[in-house]
Amino acid sequence: MYQNSLCPTDLGIIMSYQCQCACKHCLYNCGPHWKEWMSLQTLREALQATRNWHHRFQVHLTGGEPFLNFSLLLEGVRLAAELDIPCYVETNAGWCLHEDDVAAKFATLREAGLNAILISCSPFHAEKIPPARTFLAIRKALDAFGQQGTIVYLPHCLEQVQLFDVGKTTPIERYVERFGLKHAGRMLWDGYSIISGGRSGYALGHLTHRRPAAAFKGQNCFLEIVYAHHSHFDLYGNYISWFCGGLTIGDWHNLPQVLDDFRARRFPPLVDTLIRCGPFGLLEMARAEYGYQELDEGYAGKCHLCVDVRRCLHQREKFVELQPGGFYEDALWPGRQSLAQGDAVGPNDPIQDTKKE
Ligand code: SF4
Numbered sequence: 009m010y011q012n013s014l015c016p017t018d019l020g021i022i023m024s025y026q027c028q029c030a031c032k033h034c035l036y037n038c039g040p041h042w043k044e045w046m047s048l049q050t051l052r053e054a055l056q057a058t059r060n061w062h063h064r065f066q067v068h069l070t071g072g073e074p075f076l077n078f079s080l081l082l083e084g085v086r087l088a089a090e091l092d093i094p095c096y097v098e099t100n101a102g103w104c105l106h107e108d109d110v111a112a113k114f115a116t117l118r119e120a121g122l123n124a125i126l127i128s129c130s131p132f133h134a135e136k137i138p139p140a141r142t143f144l145a146i147r148k149a150l151d152a153f154g155q156q157g158t159i160v161y162l163p164h165c166l167e168q169v170q171l172f173d174v175g176k177t178t179p180i181e182r183y184v185e186r187f188g189l190k191h192a193g194r195m196l197w198d199g200y201s202i203i204s205g206g207r208s209g210y211a212l213g214h215l216t217h218r219r220p221a222a223a224f225k226g227q228n229c230f231l232e233i234v235y236a237h238h239s240h241f242d243l244y245g246n247y248i249s250w251f252c253g254g255l256t257i258g259d260w261h262n263l264p265q266v267l268d269d270f271r272a273r274r275f276p277p278l279v280d281t282l283i284r285c286g287p288f289g290l291l292e293m294a295r296a297e298y299g300y301q302e303l304d305e306g307y308a309g310k311c312h313l314c315v316d317v318r319r320c321l322h323q324r325e326k327f328v329e330l331q332p333g334g335f336y337e338d339a340l341w342p343g344r345q346s347l348a349q350g351d352a353v354g355p356n357d358p359i360q361d362t363k364k365e
C-alpha cells in the first residue's frame with residue numbers, strides 16, 4: 009500500500025487554459041486559442057472535492073491567465089474563503105496596463121479573502137509581456153497584500169528582464185545574441201529550472217543539452233505522479249499530478265475513488281507504465297505498437313520525451329489518460345505538424361506568436 013499518496017500541499021485549480029501569452033515554456037500548452045472556462049458550479053465542486061483530504065494544503069487559482077475572467081476569479085476567492093481554504097492567485101500581469109485598474113482588482117480580491125498573489129516574471133514571459141506591466145503588478149500587489157502576500161516567480165529574473173527595454177517585449181534570441189548560446193542556455197534554462205514538458209522541449213530545447221531517448225531509460229515517474237506536492241484540477245475534471253500537462257491520473261469529481269485506486273496500486277495503464285518505467289517505457293510500447301519514431305535531435309529532458317511519445321499515441325488512439333484533448337491539437341505545437349507523417353521538429357522552430365500586447 010502507498011501511504012499518503014496523492015496528498016498535494018499546493019493544489020492549482022486551472023479555471024481555463026486560455027492565456028494571452030502562449031509562452032514557449034508553458035507546460036500546459038496554454039494560449040488564446042483555448043476558449044472554455046470552468047463554470048461557477050464546477051469551481052465550487054472542485055474546491056469542495058478537496059474536503060476528501062485531511063492534510064494541510066493550499067489552493068492557487070490559475071490558468072491560463074485567471075484575470076481574463078475576473079468575475080469567476082473573484083467568486084473562486086470568495087468560495088475558498090467560505091470553505092476556509094488558504095488561497096493564492098497566479099497571474100502573468102499581461103493585463104496590468106492601468107494603475108487604478110490593477111489597484112482596484114487587487115483590493116477587491118483582498119476584501120474577498122485573498123491571502124496572496126503570485127506574479128510570474130521570467131525572460132520567457134517577457135517575450136510576450138512588457139516587463140513594465142510586471143513591475144506595475146508587483147508595486148500594486150505590495151500595496152494590497154504586503155511583502156508576505158506578494159510572491160514573484162522568479163525574483164532573480166527581475167534583473168534579467170531589465171537588461172532590455174522594459175516597455176517592450178524581448179525575444180529570447182536577444183539573450184543568445186548578447187551572451188552566446190551556452191551562457192544564455194545556463195542562464196535561461198538552468199536558471200529557471202525549466203521542466204522540459206509542454207512546449208518547452210520543442211521551443212527551447214536548443215538552450216540545453218539534448219540526449220537520445222536511451223539516456224532516459226530507468227528514469228521512472230513514481231515520485232512525480234504518486235507523491236507530487238504540487239498538482240492540479242482542471243475545468244474538464246482532469247486530476248493532473250505535478251506539472252504533467254496533458255496527462256490525467258483520473259477524474260477529480262471521483263476523488264475518493266482515485267485515492268482508493270492509488271492506495272491499492274490500481275493505475276490507468278499509461279500512468280502505470282510511467283510510474284514503473286518512465287517515458288522510456290512508454291516509448292518502447294509506442295514504438296512496438298504504434299510505430300513511434302525517435303527525434304533525431306534528441307530530447308531536452310525526460311518530460312520532452314514523454315510529451316513527444318504521448319503526442320504520437322494520441323494521434324493513433326483514444327487514451328483516457330491523454331487529456332485534455334486540446335493539449336494535443338497539432339496547431340498548438342512548434343514544428344512537427346504531423347507525427348503520423350514522421351516530420352522532424354526543427355531545433356529552433358518558433359512557435360506561432362499570438363497576441364502581442
Ligand atoms: S503566462 Fe503562464 S499559463 Fe500563460 S502561456 Fe505563459 S506559462 Fe502558460
Ligand code: SF4
Pocket residue numbers: 205228229232233250251252253255282286287310311314315
Ligand atoms: S516524464 Fe511525463 S509523467 Fe514523468 S514527470 Fe515528466 S511529464 Fe510527468
